[in-house]
Amino acid sequence: MTEPKKLLVVIPAYNEEPNIGRVLDETRAAQPHALILVVDDGSADRTAEVARRAGARVMSHPFNLGYGAAVQTGFKYADRAGFDRVVILDGDGQHDPNDIDRLLEGSEGVDVVRGSRFLGGAPYRIPLLRRAGMKVFGTAASILTGQRVTDVTSGFQALNAVAVRFLAQNYPTDYPDADTVILMKRAGLTSREVPVQMRERLSGTAMVSWAKSFYYVFKMCLSILVTLLREKPRLDRA
Amino acid sequence: MNPRIRVMALSLSVVLLIVIIDLVRKRRLREEYSWLWLLTGIVVFVLATWQSLVIRLTELIGAKIVVSTLFFSGLMFLTAISLHFSTKVSQLSDQVKELAQRTALLTDELDRIRGSGGGEPEAS
Numbered sequence: 001m002t003e004p005k006k007l008l009v010v011i012p013a014y015n016e017e018p019n020i021g022r023v024l025d026e027t028r029a030a031q032p033h034a035l036i037l038v039v040d041d042g043s044a045d046r047t048a049e050v051a052r053r054a055g056a057r058v059m060s061h062p063f064n065l066g067y068g069a070a071v072q073t074g075f076k077y078a079d080r081a082g083f084d085r086v087v088i089l090d091g092d093g094q095h096d097p098n099d100i101d102r103l104l105e106g107s108e109g110v111d112v113v114r115g116s117r118f119l120g121g122a123p124y125r126i127p128l129l130r131r132a133g134m135k136v137f138g139t140a141a142s143i144l145t146g147q148r149v150t151d152v153t154s155g156f157q158a159l160n161a162v163a164v165r166f167l168a169q170n171y172p173t174d175y176p177d178a179d180t181v182i183l184m185k186r187a188g189l190t191s192r193e194v195p196v197q198m199r200e201r202l203s204g205t206a207m208v209s210w211a212k213s214f215y216y217v218f219k220m221c222l223s224i225l226v227t228l229l230r231e232k233p234r235l236d237r238a
Numbered sequence: 239m240n241p242r243i244r245v246m247a248l249s250l251s252v253v254l255l256i257v258i259i260d261l262v263r264k265r266r267l268r269e270e271y272s273w274l275w276l277l278t279g280i281v282v283f284v285l286a287t288w289q290s291l292v293i294r295l296t297e298l299i300g301a302k303i304v305v306s307t308l309f310f311s312g313l314m315f316l317t318a319i320s321l322h323f324s325t326k327v328s329q330l331s332d333q334v335k336e337l338a339q340r341t342a343l344l345t346d347e348l349d350r351i352r353g354s355g356g357g358e359p360e361a362s
Contacts (some may be wrong), residue, residue: 062336172269222269222276229263 007034008083009100010074011056012067013091017045023093024054030097031087037077038091039070047091067155068174075168079161087158095156099196103158106194111163112184113192116151120195129213137178137220144228145185149193152178156196162237163189170233179223187233239292239304247286247308255279274322278315285311 009027013020020038027036038051042064051058059073071088078086087103089095099115107113117124126134138152155176159167166187173180184191258275261267267275285292285308296307349356 062340063333218273219269222273226262226269229259230265231263 006084007031007104008074008078008081008086009034009036009089009097010071010078010086011036011038011051011089011091012041012070012074013038013043013047013051014041014064014067014070015043015045015047016091017043017047017050019093020047020051020091021054023089023091023097024051024056027089027097027100028055031100034087035083037074039073041065041067041070066174068171068176071155071176072168072171075159075164075171078164079168082161083164084161085158086164088155090155094198094200096197096199099156100158102194102196103156106192107158107160109190110192111160111189113158113194114151114154114181115156115196115198116154116193117196117198118150119193120197124198124200133213133217137224140224141178141181144182144224147185147191149178149181151193152181156198162235166233166235173223177223178220179227182224182227183233186227188235239286239289239308243305243308244286247282251279251283251286255283271323271326274315274319278312278319281315282308282312 009031011020011023011027016023024036024038027034036056038048038056038058040048040051040058040060042061048058048060059077061070061073074088075086085104085107087100089097089100095115103113103115134152138149141149141152153176157176163184166184166189170183170187171180172183181191255276258267258272258279262269262272285295292304292307295311296304299307299310301307301310
């Protein structure tokens, strides 16, 4: 079984007071030997307090920095503390902690494993526009990395120490998306997808307007272009 | 618009676009700030090439000569960019102040843990 220093579960959370308790209980039950770190991204509510009471280690950002920075803080900690593997799990309850074992099993021989909600059965309902965007950029990522990418925005990932060290220093984007997938490929990290189940958010809603969609598409294209134009990032496999 | 100024505007906007992309490439300019500059470059480029659009815009804004529209647009975009940067700087100032204050508080806590704090009220 995994020893204490081997697996770190990083749970980025922003104003997830209603959800975080349940997420932590499920994670603890699924992975009793892992260290659970909640990165509170400047929540205005009592996310940090609830998380601490549920037994997690909590690091709080002094102000909101964004999902990418919260995850990166987790990576920086994991790198310093010398963890072998890191699993990222969303604090809103969308990822099922019981799938962590599946991620870990799939991580043999690769640096990064991504949980794909589209590899298994039918996922939960996703708004058509968002689904279309994921399809388009997923295809772009598949073409540009030469690998089949089915769930391009999945934040449910397991990473080894090499990948963690790299991302602790180079995590430019806000949410994992096609540009991060391409970045990791260009850095020489190997990856694989495994099927997982994802659920709707336990509470709260995510709204997408037309203007925001247009802005997202423009930003993604720019980001992918920039990732391709930049020098290949160096990887330390020591 | 006389052809010489069109060539000037065209070449300068192309140079601007190349410079921006290179700065982003070298990580000296964050993507999030680059797109406003890219938009400016594109707009100047478009105005320098699309004559009919410029003429219609000139009538719209009430300018006397067509080249004014080019200058006016450039100026408006630069104003927008400056304003955007001012808001970003304001936000950064707030964040830096927060970090500095936290550092002061953390250092004090560290001193107390190490036993080199002070200023404790006398036990009554």
